[in-house]
Amino acid sequence: MEEAVGIRWHHFITRMAVRTYPQASACFAEQQASLATVFRALSGNAGLRLALAAEQRLKTSRSWVQKVAGSGLRQALAWRDESCLYLPERLDFYPDAGLNRDLYLWLAALAACSEPRQHEQQHKAQAQQPHWLLLNQRCVTLCLQRFPGLVSVYRRLAVAEVEQRDQRLTLSQAALPREQTLRQAILQPGSVSYLPAGPGDADPVPLWLYPQTQGPALSRTDDVAATAADHPAAQPKANIRRRATLTEDPDGRDGLMVFRLESLLSWSEFIPLDRTADDNDDEDDSLRIAEDLDVITLSQQRSRQASKIRLDLDLPCAAEDDIPLSDGRLFAEWDYRKQRLLPDYCRVIPMLPRAVAATGLPAALQPVARRLRQQFASFNTQPQLMRHQLQGTQLDIDALIAQQARQQQGNGDSLAPVWRQPQRNQRDLACLLLADLSLSTDAWANNDKQVIDVIRDSLHLMGEALDASHDQFAMYGFSSRRRDHVRINMVKNFNEPWGQQIHGRIKALTPGYYTRMGAAIRQANEILQDQPAEQRLLLILTDGKPNDLDLYEGQYGLEDTRMAIIEAHRKGITTHCVTIDQDCQDYVPYVFGHLGYFRIERADQLPRMLPRLYLNLTGLNS
Incomplete structure (x- = not known):
């Protein structure tokens, strides 16, 4: 009985302590797609992204009900760094849902006018004054000047914020001067240069951006x-x-x-x-x-x-590891912070699976493979022997006999089509499949298969289809362990025939390490550039974003991968990414282009969708 009463009391006092409007809230997940477009467009940098801000502990004024309920101690504040804008998961400060949605829009626009380094410089210059007060007023003024269409939006939000602060806050007499100054800064940005002292922290202004940290900046060794x-x-x-x-x-x-x-x-x-x-x-x-x-x-x-x-501990010994085919080659890497290529920065080592046993196509894939071979055989680019030609390199014996019979009957022509001429189809294509073999492929795609199993099945079926069409193709996998150990697993090169040995190599593929994608793409670019085909296609299969153990993460990895894709396009190579990452909308369009990727909803769809995607990319479905 005591526990039941306690639970009911907790629910009651918690509801009483709420000073916001949950029924009119706006959710970050619902606004994320449109906000990301606005943020990138207004800031002029397509690499910027959005993420959730964590709640942090604040020492602000609380009503006695909040103190009894133990609420009002934490709040998520909007802030940004050089590559990302962090927003609260939910905004419910105002009774109108439209105003809460407008607040998300305003914060995205404000962040587009804010430079993260300004926060640090201002913090060092004015250690005793809350630098965010002056900086936010300056950013608000700049934002309204740069985007006049947001003036009315900001005015509505500013008036609503001042009205709600009367109801939301319980202030002591000592905190009133500071609060009045904040309200003036909200309604008339740029008019306040000094914030009076007060007890605890100033109550946050939802319309402003706040520093990343309240203490000294983190210095990473x-x-x-x-x-x-x-x-x-x-x-x-x-x-x-x-x-x-x-x-x-x-x-x-x-x-x-x-x-x-x-x-x-x-x-x-x-x-x-x-x-x-x-x-x-x-x-x-x-x-x-x-x-x-x-x-x-x-x-x-x-x-x-x-x-x-x-x-x-997870590294195999040399006797059990794949066979290195050489000491590797050095490739450059793009450092977006220095805006230059770092020459000879990454070592790419070609590897071949050890002790591979030749094997056939898995029995479960054989029915699908037969259908694919029948479909792709109609796109065969091997030279075809055209019969009944007026000129050619070989006599068409059947046509010659028929012509002789017609001549004896008095119906023969002087120019008879009695020749055979080899003719090659017009498509001249070389395709390289580059599969991500990082640690994440060890995850389960469904109840029956892991992601690495799905990748193996995809390579089996794709190889069967391309072998039937006689398109030139190669298959490689990649993973990495820092910049000096980027592994390129050779499954099939352009000169090898498709067969049981290749099926054995596919079967031997296992999850590797991390995903230094830029170096792997540069190696694939060189391999494709050596092919004399008219059209060269690089098809990348991945399940996540670029990352590695060193600084190759976040925007650094994305920018390097994007530069590798740009280099491929300059060499006349068409690139396309096939991803099973369901959160790819934040980075894949920026790296590969809005038309340069395809997202698969479920990993187990990859073997069925990959050949169909290839047909669309090469124009064979038209």
């Missing part, structure tokens, strides 16, 4: 940067950007001994990791704890033991 991998298993369930700080690690010489002496023989159990809060290995618990943290603390310890264990 080489070790931290090198081990900040974009591992699928390490991502929070919600794609929310959080604050981070660095901390000094204990040296291990102080404090109590917290392990048994007999464990000293097992050094793998004694690794210098921060286990102060919880040592639970449950991934769901770890992610839940991370979501509850305001600040995630990173170690500055110079030791690389943890990263070595994480990286190298």
